[in-house]
Amino acid sequence: MPNTPPNEHDSDEDVEFEDVPLQPAPAQPQLPSTNGSDLPSEHAGPVSTNMPWVPPLRIPQQRGAPLASGSNAEVQLRGRLSTAIDRINFRQMKAQMGMDTTNTQPGHSRYTCIRQLADDIEGTADMLWESATPSIQVEGLITLAGILERSLGTYPFDAEPTLTILNKLDYFFITLMQGEHSESHTPLPGVNPDRPFVTQTQKVRIRSIAETTRSNLFAMMPMPQDDEDGTDQDDDSEEPEMPEMPPWMMQASRVYERVLMLLGDQGDPNEAGGYEFE
Template sequence: MANPPPPNEHDSDEDVEFEDVPFQQAQPQAFSTNGSDLPSEHAGPVSTNMPWVPLLRIPPQRETPLASGSNGELQLRGRLSTAIDRINFRQMKAQMGMDTTITQPGQTRYTCIQQLADDIEGTADMLWESATPSIQVEGLITLAGILERSLATYPFDPEPTLTILNKLDYFFVALMQGEHPLSHTPLPGANPDHPFVTQTQRVRIRSIAETTRSNLFGMIPEPPEDEGGYEGYDDWEEPEMPPWMMQATRVYERVLMLLGDQGDPNETGGFEEFE
């Protein structure tokens, strides 16, 4: 019989790139920052009797925001514009349902929501890492809007859909509160007197969140009807809820709870679209 592996002598996260945590925070539990004690990303439930819990992967941020007008800020804006143009282009081709014979690698149409979610997540992580709210907020609003408008393009796939919506929910709330979504420490450059997110941006975020929830609920398939009806009441059992259903009811839950009171929706504020 093989001997069990020795316990780890060191518990260090100096080489860790992401933090993996469960979606639900109501049940505190110990977790490893390298994800070794968590299910793989987008993995299905171990048991049909257990709810599915998407992973939240938060990359580390810069210690300070990029200076306004600096080369770093200009480069970030360029990378963001290029990424969003690419996402829009691939999504447009997905809606058309076609590619040309000379389509370059990386420019082909999306064939599933997973591919779109991966590109949105990569761009959202780039914004988060920058710790530069002047670009983060508008960029994330644009990404969330693309996702909201694109959901109906693909067959409903709960795991990648709910995972990316979960991340956007956390990112928006973190920027509105000015604190890290896991450690709750102040974000770089946070100042209570100068919030990262304007009132106008909050109204737009809430609108996207509400529309996304409505669209998503319209896509969720109805449970199959029992052809036998309800004959023999003692033998009838309520259909088992899919393991992801609880998470579907919580789409943008944090954003909508935080934005329950929008204040004056007529407040104006300049913004720049990255579309």
């Protein structure tokens, strides 16, 4: 797909994101991918309890080069990101309060489920990814991941949208830290071995968000229940049957797995960080 010139859509730069959540692909049973490719995956949500579930991973095409520092296109991207994050925070705040005003503007109503929040986060993350501009991407993605981590407990657990957005954020972070796609090893636009995209301070923050997200997620996940009739098992049964694990459980155990495996004990909290959107 050809790259879009930075100013080709200038007439639309000030238009706020439409409140039309991205819809997940229809649910289909699918085995985990074994092709080792970084092409977008078409796996969809859990259907059969006999098959592990793999979340869809759709990675948008990037520009051929980062936006020039100080350019009009970069300024516009920062503005669009700030507007998107402000709107996500506003809708999430109203979700936590459990209320809307009677004159709520379209696209600013409270979130009613984790899927709506995940859709807005994904749309903003994809916008950042398409820009191929790490000076804005990294801080923007850290802010989005932090919002998601703090918001998990607001909604009932919903495996498919939650694990799908966490898988995408994990992929974006690991790719930016390595400067290349993790399996195809295709370099990212503008990569420079002497100037990593992600600072040590940013790595510490990413690791902290990843660890807290895992902890919060495990605390709220429903655990498999023993059969209610388990007490009526035959006396000659040696051991009770283990409860059947849900198809998403394996993926839940891999939340931010790539990031945490790469970072390990890395991180220098004394190094100065970059610009953060709040």
